[in-house]
Amino acid sequence: MTDTAPTGPDxxxxxxxxxxxxxxxxxxxxxxxxxxxxxxxRILARAPQLPVPPPDVREVVDGTxxxxxxxxxxxxxxxxxxxxxxxxxxxxxFFHGGGWVLCDLDTHDTTARGICRTAGAxxxxxxxxxxxxxxxxxxxxDAYAALRWAAGHVAELGGDPDALVVAGDSAGGNLAAVxxxxxxxxxxxxxxxxxxxxxxxxxxxxxxxxxxxxxxxYLTEEAMRWYGAQYFGPDGDLTHPYxxxxxxxxxxxxxxxxxxxxxxxxxxxxxxxxxxxREAGVPTGEGHYPGMFHGFFGLGGVLADAAEAxxxxxxxxxxxxxxxxxxxxxxxxxx
Numbered sequence: 001m002t003d004t005a006p007t008g009p010d011x012x013x014x015x016x017x018x019x020x021x022x023x024x025x026x027x028x029x030x031x032x033x034x035x036x037x038x039x040x041x042r043i044l045a046r047a048p049q050l051p052v053p054p055p056d057v058r059e060v061v062d063g064t065x066x067x068x069x070x071x072x073x074x075x076x077x078x079x080x081x082x083x084x085x086x087x088x089x090x091x092x093x094f095f096h097g098g099g100w101v102l103c104d105l106d107t108h109d110t111t112a113r114g115i116c117r118t119a120g121a122x123x124x125x126x127x128x129x130x131x132x133x134x135x136x137x138x139x140x141x142d143a144y145a146a147l148r149w150a151a152g153h154v155a156e157l158g159g160d161p162d163a164l165v166v167a168g169d170s171a172g173g174n175l176a177a178v179x180x181x182x183x184x185x186x187x188x189x190x191x192x193x194x195x196x197x198x199x200x201x202x203x204x205x206x207x208x209x210x211x212x213x214x215x216x217x218y219l220t221e222e223a224m225r226w227y228g229a230q231y232f233g234p235d236g237d238l239t240h241p242y243x244x245x246x247x248x249x250x251x252x253x254x255x256x257x258x259x260x261x262x263x264x265x266x267x268x269x270x271x272x273x274x275x276x277x278r279e280a281g282v283p284t285g286e287g288h289y290p291g292m293f294h295g296f297f298g299l300g301g302v303l304a305d306a307a308e309a310x311x312x313x314x315x316x317x318x319x320x321x322x323x324x325x326x327x328x329x330x331x332x333x334x335x
Contacts (some may be wrong), residue, residue, distance in 0.1 A: 013291025097170030098228030118314025173199025
């Protein structure tokens with residue numbers, strides 16, 4: 001995909017480079033100067049946040065839910081929207097990014113709020129166990145346990161039982177895609193939509209975007225290798241469909257909406273996943289943003305493309321509610 005491999009700084013959208021560089025300046029340099037996960041988390045916890053007010057929602061409640069059998073409980077944060085819609089709302093189970101190693105409910109609070117507000121949906125943001133303390137497939141099993149819990153509590157959440165959505169960004173996008181596979185393979189629950197924001201779909205991918213964007217665009221090749229080593233360990237099966245959903249049989253999966261960024265090493269595998277879903281007969285829409293970088297999605301307060309991407313995700317999630325249709329919206333640009 002030649003249109004997804006920018007080769008210089010000028011390919012970033014106007015205003016994107018200063019934002020990207022500000023984020024990179026405070027993010028731990030994992031895989032290079034920082035190789036310990038605990039230290040990386042300490043650095044990230046000290047990082048200043050962008051001075052942008054978080055999206056306003058009606059209610060935010062922290063709690064815990066059961067994890068997989070024999071595993072600890074999972075912290076969750078539940079967001080409820082201001083809405084005038086009559087009847088039950090979509091319920092979104094959201095998994096944050098961070099390479100399966102970093103980030104938490106707080107780092108993705110703005111993103112979860114944005115989904116809640118734009119979609120008019122209840123959002124259950126899940127604090128799954130992190131690697132290397134919990135390696136593959138434990139975080140994936142946490143994600144599936146959270147999905148099952150949400151499906152069993154839709155009514156009390158105020159949700160529509162026919163509008164259960166699974167969503168995530170980056171490593172969380174991987175977990176969301178894997179949840180859709182697990183739900184198909186294990187007999188449920190029924191998912192109305194999967195929203196995958198620059199998902200990691202194949203840890204062994206050798207793509208043009210990974211090669212040409214290995215440095216200088218926030219997410220680096222060294223970081224990706226380090227994240228993979230933490231999550232999969234020395235003996236992990238990197239070809240397993242729950243590790244590499246791009247290598248899985250994708251027939252019978254729920255409709256999808258895939259967001260990709262043209263200045264992101266993960267761009268090609270995200271677009272390849274969308275194409276493979278369509279080939280398998282899965283209704284799939286895309287939002288592609290050629291001038292954006294990995295991590296842009298939650299920055300709608302400072303980047304117009306991020307606001308557009310969030311609006312597109314909100315629209316397609318809202319369409320899952322009763323008496324509406326998933327229309328496979330395509331946003332962004334193919335340029």
